[in-house]
Amino acid sequence: MNEAKSIWMDGKLVPWKEANVHILTHTLHYGNGVFEGTRAYKTDKGMAIFRLQDHAKRLINSAKIVAIVPTYTQEEIAKAHIDVLKDNAFNGNVYLRGIIYLGYGVMGVYHKNAPVQTSVAAWEWGAYLGDEGLEKGIRVKTSSIVRNSTKSLFGKAKAVGNYLNSQMAKFEAIECGYEEALLLDENGMVAxxxxECFFIVRNGVLITPPSDSVLESITQDSIITIAQDLGIKVERRNITRDEVYIADEAFFVGTAAEVTPICELDARVIGSGRRGEITHKLQNAFFDVVYGRDEKFSHWLTYI
Ligand SMILES: Cc1ncc(COP(=O)(O)O)c(C=O)c1O
Structure with a gap:
């Protein structure tokens, strides 16, 4: 991993190698914690964090869902992102990982007596699904792992424990020779x-599932807004896996994955098998926005 100089931990900038936690950290054992992934892009006008306040707000909301009382406000968390970027002289694009976790002090499943701690780390991180993936598209497998049910877990919280579900799906996909997993919800609809969140294109219409059992994605919201601005019709409705097989285009979006085309699902070639026309258009528009080349969306950028 690309190590940096310092990490913000509960109000202090700590040297990277000293940013450690105790082995009896509560979150490490019981999986209750919440985190964020935010990106900062090296634009012509300097480093800019994309939708910083939205990420800080979601972190606070995630904490609320899992019954953790944050010790910092949304504003303070946003400022911590800025402080860590200022203290580290990055040369390229950066990924920021904010986390509110339960620290050392008590053991046992009941979590309310554990100390609440907050940290923001940042490091240089390129395309999550590879530069080639961004251009050529990736091969995806429908997962045998079903997305966490809303009957037992909370998809709208970016909670640490939710990622065991993601991790098992990703592991299965990679071990089977694919690059990413597509998870269905408990009704068999695409989640x-x-x-990442998921989109298809059919007959020029952009379609993406509702947020019923999935994360309320900031990139999904950005893509919907950008698409509408480009005059592309957007539908939010359920998608079945066989509809994906016959879609003209498909792609993933997320802070890490940005806009990554999907060329294959379960060994069915999607559309032309290459990055689709609308996918390409949205990808270009998205990069124009995050690199500050589109004034219309400059309010989404916080320059450092
Ligand atoms: C499970 C899951 N869904 C969707 C997303 C995309 O969300 P966002 O666009 O806010 O990064 C992410 C990444 O944060 C994720 O982990």
């Missing part, structure tokens, strides 16, 4: 990727 999301292990760390």
């Amino acid at each position: 999301e990727g292990s760390g």
Whole structure:
């Protein structure tokens, strides 16, 4: 991993190698914690964090869902992202990982007496699903693992424990020779990727599932807004896996994955088998926005 100089931990910038936790950290044992993934892009006008306040707000909301009382406000968490970027002289695009977790002090499943701790780390991280994936598209497998049910877990929280579900799906996909997993919900409808939201294009219409059992994705919201601005019709409705097989285009979106085309699902070639026309258009528009080349969406950028 690309190590950086410092990590923000509960109000202090700590040297990277000293940013450690105790082995009896509560979150490490019982999986209750919440986190965020945010990106900062090196634009012509300097480093800019994409939709910083939305990410800080979702972190606070995630904590609320899993009954953790944050010790920092949304504003303070946003400022911590800025502080860590300022303290580290990055040369390229950066991924920021904010986390609210339960620290050392008590053991046992009941979590309310564990100390609440907050950290923001940042490091240089390129395309999550590879530069080639961004251009040529990736091969995806429908997962045998069903997305966490809303009957027992909370998909709208970006909670640490939810990612065991994602991790098992991703592991299965990679071991089977694919690059990413597509998870269905408990009704067999398309939910999301292990760390991405999902879109298809059919007859020029952009379709993406509702947020019923999935994360309320900031990139999905950005893509819907950008698509509408480009005059592309958008539908939010359920998608079945066989509809994906006959879609003209498909792609994943997420902070890490950005806009990654899907060329194959379960050994069925999607459309032309290459990055689709609308996917390409949206990908270009998205990169124009995050690199500050589109004034219309400059309010989504926080320059450092
Ligand atoms: C499970 C899951 N779904 C969707 C997303 C995409 O969300 P966002 O666009 O806010 O990064 C992510 C990544 O954060 C994720 O982990």
